[in-house]
Amino acid sequence: MQAEHLLSIGATLGEGPVWIDGALWFVDIKNDTVFRFDPASRDLARWKAPEHVGWVLPSGQRGLIAGLMSGPHRFLPETGAFERIAHVQADLPDNRLNDAAIDGEGRIWFGTMDNLEESATGLVFVLDKGAVTQATLSPVTITNGPAISPCGARLYHVDTLGRRVIRHAIAPGGTADAGEIFLDFNDDAHADWGYPDGAICDAEGAVWLGFFGGGAARRFSPDGTLTHEARFPVSNITKVALGGADGHTAYATTARQGLSDAQRAAEPLAGDIFTFRVEVPAPLARHANT
Template sequence: MQAEHLLSVGAELGEGPVWIDGALWFVDIKRNTVFRFDPAARALSSWPAPEHVGWVLPSAQGGLIAGLRSGPHRFLPETGAFERIADIQADLPDNRLNDAAIDAQGRIWFGTMDNLEESETGKVFVLDNGAVHEAGLAAVTITNGPAISPCGSHVYHVDTLGRKVIRHAVSAAGTVDAGSLFLDFNREDRADWGYPDGAICDAEGGVWLGFYAGSAARRFAPDGTLTDEVRFPVSNVTKIALGGEDGRTAFATSARQGLSEEQLASQPLAGDLFTFRTAVPAAPPRKANT
């Protein structure tokens, strides 16, 4: 399958797509910008963020929760205001928040990473009713996801530079087990697949991954079997979201970051938004309890 070009954005690091109430929200992390795209009206709106912003997610208490560099904030689109909820890893000024997901209890699982992409200082945290605690997953350099299964029984933790995905069982209280290897992209037959990036789960528990430096998005069944591969005309595919009227329209963000002048010349659509259709719809929408 081939992805179709949907919208010119030219993002340095497009990320965090999420379908909320008939529109696609996403960010450009490195340009400190939050976007809202209304496909029906073909309208794109944007808001400046005070720091690098990794994601926005809907809140049951109104507005959105935004993952800024220093920690989660409440974001009010009607005023453009960002209100700090918590500081994360204040002792590590080179770290920032990167990716996130909401579980069935409304908890936000989010990861941090070394913005220099050198040190294993990236950890996963949980935001639950305004309080933050560590999730208990292994530290890595770049965290992605975690993706959460529809029933909430498993969390998929992406170690991007390690090129693997670890699956952890989750208890009702939100504690995790030691985990087991779910996907390994260091295998010889996957050497040219690039780096696993943003992750989501669909309604059947399938795991969709964008592949940075891999020109593709791929879906894996809960047993790890590859079921779908979608090719892109750009190298850096960062993450997909499922939405639209039937939940079967995929939206994918991409990035210009790290591409040479020659690569950018051959990839004029790098950093733009793409779309394709899927057989399995999105998991039921969730809102944060914070």
């Protein structure tokens, strides 16, 4: 498949696309900006966040839940206000929240990372009814995903710099086991694939991954088989969301970060939003219990 250009943004680090109530929400992490795009009307709204913002997710209560640098906040689009829910890793001021997903019980699983991308201080945490606890996952430098299967029993945690995806079992109480390798891209066959970035699951439990530096998004079945690939005219594909009226439209965020001046000149669409159609739709929507 070839992804098509949808929206000019020029994001430094576009991330966190998610389909909420008929619109695409996403962020530019390094420019502290939340976006909402309505594909039907072409209306684009934006809000400035007080810190780096990694994601927004739908809440079963008022507003949305946003992952800011210091921790999760309640975000009220009607006023633009951000209300802190909790501090996370307050002893590591250079860490920030990076990516997140909601499980079947409304818990938000989210990762942290060193904003300088140097230290292995990134962990996975769980936000459950306003309380944050650390999940039992090993630290990495850049966390991505996590993606959660439609059945809610499996969590896919991306170790981006380690170029691998770990699959964990989620216990009913909301803890994850030590996990096992699901995908590993550290071989010659994948040398030009770049780094696995944001992850989501579709309705069949397959995993879509964006590849930073690889110019593609790829779908892997639950047994790890590559089933589909979407190619892009830009290098840094950060994450895919599934949505649209029928759930069969993919939307992808991209980034300009890390590109040289020559690469930016060669990729004028870097940092923009792209789209393509998929065979398997999005799973049922979930809302946070916070």
